[in-house]
Amino acid sequence: DTLINQIAAGEVVERPASVVKELVENALDAGARRIEIDLEEGGIRLVRVRDDGGGIPPEELPLAVSRHATSKIASLDDLEAVATLGFRGEALPSIASVSRFVLASRRFDGDHGAALHVDGGRIGEVAPKAHPQGTTVEVRDLFYNVPARRKFLRAERTELGHIEEWLRSLALARPDVELRVSHNGRPARRYRGDLVSEGGGPASTDRLLETLGEEFAKHAMRVEHAGAGLRLHGWIAQPVYNRASADQQYLYVNGRAVRDRNVAHAVKQAFADVLFHGRQPAYVLFLELDPRTVDVNVHPAKHEVRFREQRLVHDFVYRTLHAALAETRA
Numbered sequence: 001d002t003l004i005n006q007i008a009a010g011e012v013v014e015r016p017a018s019v020v021k022e023l024v025e026n027a028l029d030a031g032a033r034r035i036e037i038d039l040e041e042g043g044i045r046l047v048r049v050r051d052d053g054g055g056i057p058p059e060e061l062p063l064a065v066s067r068h069a070t071s072k073i074a075s076l077d078d079l080e081a082v083a084t085l086g087f088r089g090e091a092l093p094s095i096a097s098v099s100r101f102v103l104a105s106r107r108f109d110g111d112h113g114a115a116l117h118v119d120g121g122r123i124g125e126v127a128p129k130a131h132p133q134g135t136t137v138e139v140r141d142l143f144y145n146v147p148a149r150r151k152f153l154r155a156e157r158t159e160l161g162h163i164e165e166w167l168r169s170l171a172l173a174r175p176d177v178e179l180r181v182s183h184n185g186r187p188a189r190r191y192r193g194d195l196v197s198e199g200g201g202p203a204s205t206d207r208l209l210e211t212l213g214e215e216f217a218k219h220a221m222r223v224e225h226a227g228a229g230l231r232l233h234g235w236i237a238q239p240v241y242n243r244a245s246a247d248q249q250y251l252y253v254n255g256r257a258v259r260d261r262n263v264a265h266a267v268k269q270a271f272a273d274v275l276f277h278g279r280q281p282a283y284v285l286f287l288e289l290d291p292r293t294v295d296v297n298v299h300p301a302k303h304e305v306r307f308r309e310q311r312l313v314h315d316f317v318y319r320t321l322h323a324a325l326a327e328t329r330a
């Protein structure tokens with residue numbers, strides 16, 4: 001099974017940032033409101049994610065690191081209208097097969113905590129361990145037993161950059177969750193957990209400030225429109241060039257950060273038609289639609305989605321942004 005898990009790890013775990021993503025998404029699925037992320041050497045030496053979520057009972061720890069033992073899907077119906085972020089039951093076993101791994105937890109109603117060590121896929125015994133309510137997952141020495149994978153890891157700065165970029169994208173979508181990051185023993189970043197916007201929307205202007213900076217927050221144009229079962233809200237702006245971050249294009253479909261060429265094209269086209277030709281817009285956009293009209297199971301890492309009605313989505317995004325941009329220009 002270790003070999004199967006290591007092969008699966010090839011799809012799920014590319015680098016420390018993928019470990020952070022899987023662990024933080026699990027924490028969110030468990031209802032965490034506060035998540036601490038401790039990193040060493042860009043996450044290569046250590047990724048530790050500690051949450052205050054519902055926790056795992058001692059007897060279920062071995063299950064959590066076993067293949068396809070997700071607790072999140074009860075039926076095929078669930079699979080179609082999946083609300084949680086993770087649902088394949090292969091992240092923990094995959095990660096544990098290519099690292100020195102510890103899962104420690106205490107349930108909200110449990111009277112003691114417990115821990116389980118997994119070393120390169122070899123599962124140890126559950127042992128009692130003091131732990132506050134919630135879960136800690138520790139991943140040390142990623143790919144220590146898969147040299148062919150390890151040599152593809154980049155410099156500490158680069159790996160840290162990938163982690164920070166993913167966390168930024170998460171922070172934008174979850175202004176209700178506090179995120180604290182440390183790197184090599186020093187506090188590196190903190191996103192507050194009390195920045196839910198007035199309308200109950202996912203991102204607030206304060207969060208925009210925390211993540212993308214003053215320039216972006218100052219110049220961004222607000223977008224908000226609903227119709228035909230679709231809703232688009234967020235911000236669009238000219239890119240701010242004095243930032244180290246990536247392309248500043250954040251798209252969320254039903255709260256999930258995704259890349260989608262169809263939607264990206266619609267945004268770019270509206271931006272070009274109203275404002276600037278030949279320049280990429282910066283944006284933070286949330287698209288909400290009936291989950292049954294979008295397939296999130298396209299890729300194991302879940303960065304991609306497939307819309308049942310691609311044309312409709314494209315036109316809705318284009319028209320919404322075209323109108324919003326034209327109005328601010330007028």
Ligand code: ADP
Binds near residue numbers: 027030051063070089
């Ligand atoms: P999936 O998220 O697809 O279910 P994972 O391998 O990521 O699969 O996790 C396996 C299981 O372990 C989850 O279904 C959940 O029951 C449990 N689990 C993992 N992380 C946590 C956490 N931080 N808090 C509570 N339960 C967790």
Ligand code: MG
Binds near residue numbers: 025086088089091092
């Ligand atoms: Mg998961």
